Amino acid sequence: MGADILVVAEHLEGKLAPATLEIVAKGRELAAQAGGSAKAVLLGHGPEALASELASYGLDVLLGDDPALEAYSGGGYAQALASMLAASSPRVLLLAHTAQGYDLAPALAASGDLPLVTNCVDVRLEGGSLVATRRLLNEKVQAEFEIGSDRTYVVTLRPGSVKPATPTGAGAVARVPMTIDGAKALPRFLRIERPEVSDIDIASADVVVSAGRGIQKKENLALVEELAKRLGGVVGASRPLTDMEWLPKTRQVGQSGKTVRPKLYVACGISGAMQHVAGMKDASLIVAINTDPSAPIFEVAHVGVVGNVLEVLPALLKELRG
Numbered sequence: 001m002g003a004d005i006l007v008v009a010e011h012l013e014g015k016l017a018p019a020t021l022e023i024v025a026k027g028r029e030l031a032a033q034a035g036g037s038a039k040a041v042l043l044g045h046g047p048e049a050l051a052s053e054l055a056s057y058g059l060d061v062l063l064g065d066d067p068a069l070e071a072y073s074g075g076g077y078a079q080a081l082a083s084m085l086a087a088s089s090p091r092v093l094l095l096a097h098t099a100q101g102y103d104l105a106p107a108l109a110a111s112g113d114l115p116l117v118t119n120c121v122d123v124r125l126e127g128g129s130l131v132a133t134r135r136l137l138n139e140k141v142q143a144e145f146e147i148g149s150d151r152t153y154v155v156t157l158r159p160g161s162v163k164p165a166t167p168t169g170a171g172a173v174a175r176v177p178m179t180i181d182g183a184k185a186l187p188r189f190l191r192i193e194r195p196e197v198s199d200i201d202i203a204s205a206d207v208v209v210s211a212g213r214g215i216q217k218k219e220n221l222a223l224v225e226e227l228a229k230r231l232g233g234v235v236g237a238s239r240p241l242t243d244m245e246w247l248p249k250t251r252q253v254g255q256s257g258k259t260v261r262p263k264l265y266v267a268c269g270i271s272g273a274m275q276h277v278a279g280m281k282d283a284s285l286i287v288a289i290n291t292d293p294s295a296p297i298f299e300v301a302h303v304g305v306v307g308n309v310l311e312v313l314p315a316l317l318k319e320l321r322g
Helices: 018-034 048-055 074-088 101-112 218-230 239-243 309-321
Strands: 005-008 038-044 060-065 092-096 116-120 122-126 129-136 141-148 153-157 173-175 207-211 234-237 264-268 285-290 303-306
Touching: 005 018, 005 074, 018 038, 018 092, 018 122, 018 153, 038 048, 038 074, 048 060, 048 173, 060 074, 074 101, 092 101, 092 122, 101 116, 101 153, 116 122, 116 129, 129 153, 207 218, 218 234, 218 264, 218 309, 234 239, 285 309
Parallel strands: 005 038, 005 092, 038 060, 060 173, 092 153, 116 153, 207 234, 207 264, 264 285, 285 303
Antiparallel strands: 122 129, 129 141
């Protein structure tokens, strides 16, 4: 069994998926723990430019180029990866827990009789074992699982769980010869159909201004919305507000909502329950406004304002307007 980590890159319409850079970061970390190196697998047809971009993150790229891989298909990708696994036997095969990742990972694990752990929020190697962190019971419990095996671990990592990798220098790109049986590359890709966008994606925003029960009534959301607009950001919410349907579920920050990592997170009238903090604690700068000086939100905030959010926000907006 080798000590290398193999990361499966995702791409669409000529761009690397954001989750790919997250698993690259985790792959480099796991490689350091295993005493090996992190390598990325990029499958497609004519993706040389993407391979060069991926290599700029400091890892070697194994490029599988075949007309049958031009668009994702579970059968085609599984054939390509199975041949790579047989040739290299990495310690961990790491995929993002996306529609593609959780389609592909179980198929690979089943075909090779490999240990599988999915939807992890963290993973590490200790000795010969894999320690995976997952959230259970509707995200209310976080648990660690230790799995011991002498075979390749197949792991999917939840998007938003780690900070994306940054470029560190060029790795090498190596073409891996392969032959894909088109008859087994089912289902076949037909076209991309994009749903109508019904709301914004708070997970990709640089500034998130979130409202909690401290705003007292729905009409006061206007203050939070104006602050978000002035700061060039978006409005988020704690779970009580989405449960009351003051904002859609897509705006909920926390374990049962979205995990966000903005440059600025402003918590307006949010007490800071564990479930909410888990979804925003890694923001670069956290500003919290709450009347309770002992509120848990102040334990993770970089800047804390003890006061009534309905008094603080109008004063802040007055300064911003000026």
